[in-house]
Amino acid sequence: MSLLRPQTGKVPVPHPGTLTQPYWDGCSRGELLFQRCGDCGHATHTPAYLCSNCTSQNLTWERSAGTGAIYSWTTVWRPQMPSFEVPYVAIIVDMDEGWQILSNLVGCEHDAVEIGTRVAVEFHEMEGGFTLPYFRPV
Amino acid sequence: MPQHPYHDVAITGIFNTEQARVLEGEDSMSIAFKGGLGALADAGLAIRDVDGVVGQFANDFVYQARLSPVWVTSSWSGIPAILQAATAIAAGMATKVLVLAGTAGVYVDRASTAPWTRPSSEFVAPFGMFTAAEFALVARRHMHRYGTKPDALATVASVIRNNGHVHPGAIYRGRGPFTPQDILDSRMVADPFHLLDCATASEGGCGLVLTRADLATDAPRNPVYVLGGNGDSGGTAYKNPPTWELGGNRRADWVNGTVGRRAAEDCFRTAGLGPTDVDVCEFYDPFSFEIIRQYEAFGFCADGEGGDFVTSGAIEPGGQYPVTTDGGVMSYSHAGASAQMLQRVIRGVEQLRGECASNQVAGAEVAMCSNGGSGALFTDVMLLGVDRP
Numbered sequence: 282m283s284l285l286r287p288q289t290g291k292v293p294v295p296h297p298g299t300l301t302q303p304y305w306d307g308c309s310r311g312e313l314l315f316q317r318c319g320d321c322g323h324a325t326h327t328p329a330y331l332c333s334n335c336t337s338q339n340l341t342w343e344r345s346a347g348t349g350a351i352y353s354w355t356t357v358w359r360p361q362m363p364s365f366e367v368p369y370v371a372i373i374v375d376m377d378e379g380w381q382i383l384s385n386l387v388g389c390e391h392d393a394v395e396i397g398t399r400v401a402v403e404f405h406e407m408e409g410g411f412t413l414p415y416f417r418p419v
Numbered sequence: 420m421p422q423h424p425y426h427d428v429a430i431t432g433i434f435n436t437e438q439a440r441v442l443e444g445e446d447s448m449s450i451a452f453k454g455g456l457g458a459l460a461d462a463g464l465a466i467r468d469v470d471g472v473v474g475q476f477a478n479d480f481v482y483q484a485r486l487s488p489v490w491v492t493s494s495w496s497g498i499p500a501i502l503q504a505a506t507a508i509a510a511g512m513a514t515k516v517l518v519l520a521g522t523a524g525v526y527v528d529r530a531s532t533a534p535w536t537r538p539s540s541e542f543v544a545p546f547g548m549f550t551a552a553e554f555a556l557v558a559r560r561h562m563h564r565y566g567t568k569p570d571a572l573a574t575v576a577s578v579i580r581n582n583g584h585v586h587p588g589a590i591y592r593g594r595g596p597f598t599p600q601d602i603l604d605s606r607m608v609a610d611p612f613h614l615l616d617c618a619t620a621s622e623g624g625c626g627l628v629l630t631r632a633d634l635a636t637d638a639p640r641n642p643v644y645v646l647g648g649n650g651d652s653g654g655t656a657y658k659n660p661p662t663w664e665l666g667g668n669r670r671a672d673w674v675n676g677t678v679g680r681r682a683a684e685d686c687f688r689t690a691g692l693g694p695t696d697v698d699v700c701e702f703y704d705p706f707s708f709e710i711i712r713q714y715e716a717f718g719f720c721a722d723g724e725g726g727d728f729v730t731s732g733a734i735e736p737g738g739q740y741p742v743t744t745d746g747g748v749m750s751y752s753h754a755g756a757s758a759q760m761l762q763r764v765i766r767g768v769e770q771l772r773g774e775c776a777s778n779q780v781a782g783a784e785v786a787m788c789s790n791g792g793s794g795a796l797f798t799d800v801m802l803l804g805v806d807r808p
Contacts, residue, residue: 292544352560353557354559355611355612356609358606359551359608361547362530365547371546371609373662383659385547
């Protein structure tokens, strides 16, 4: 058994660009942002210039409720880099607004994860001065 | 009937350099050049016979050998690179094209996964993602949807690793034989993938020569022909969540879980063939599950039945559709981003020439080769044949 928690060592630091800066600024404020299409209402992530549903360029940032359900998961035992503490659980979350995000699961035992588990976002400040959105079972 | 698009194209040269976990004294360019020179020798050509070059080091090769003016393309990796070469010949842009690739001396930080398996995107890298974890997320969905069992994944890995076990040039020759239980007993890397479900990381080079068919009459080896080729892309890999159900606008039934289906259907249509005509399947094997997925996506079995298909004996040596007969990227070699892809086609050519030192499929006339995978949101497919189309 191993309680999953946010990484404490060095992890790769995001280098936001024009398109993605608002997303990371949101994380710093403790807000999970996604884009919604002003024409068809579709939700999109990762940050884009085109709506994935109708191809409109009329996308605006919106704050997510931060809740969803696990769509898929993998428990990683061989770290990408040695600075990662294992095990960590990579997850894809089906967010309640109808978009998907890739993140890590925290706050539970590593073998407690299942497809469909309800989760909520929580933010953690990382070494290097940036904030990552993790998810915890609710 | 219109002429086949690759009627005028022949593959006349192939070569693999030595493959190893580490090739002392080599860098990527040196080993790529050795791969290319070997392929030219196999084709009976000299360096300056070439009027087209494809590969990461194509421009270095052209400049150093002063081959100018020649045709070069920026599409440099795997099956798309070979199809670019074939298309250039078919369209009259070049007549003798060298495709070369190699990787050495770039994987020095062994505490981390290989550099070409670590994506840099800000949306995945901070979460510890690398290719095994990306592909695991898709495999999990297949297991969830269809009840596919770890035994099926382990069967694939044992078959391919046993192919490498008997291949004289494989990095892991003599390391087996493996049972499915051996795979399941190896340490977990990214659930459901155990260590032996995953590709290795290694160094090596390779090359291919494509020639206008009417100029191939004095080639030392029997030419092999391109019966069809195409690729499906679902967009940017290793940045967006790798999902089974990721769809697209082009076809209502297209999802990332069956990426490569459109490409395979097009290959078969171009060739006038179907899956039952394929004698050997030189599929790309980054992770065991991807073989199950490809047999479904390419139409060898129905969706969801890939697990039963791979445990039926069909993919083993002597089966109807033997898979990845050289040991693939699990056991033969996994050298960087391009060589490992080209080597699936090189093995297909070896099979159709009838010159495999191990696991030769007797009388093989049609080979199917593939690259990519669902975790990477793309799959490329090629059909090779002994008869000029």
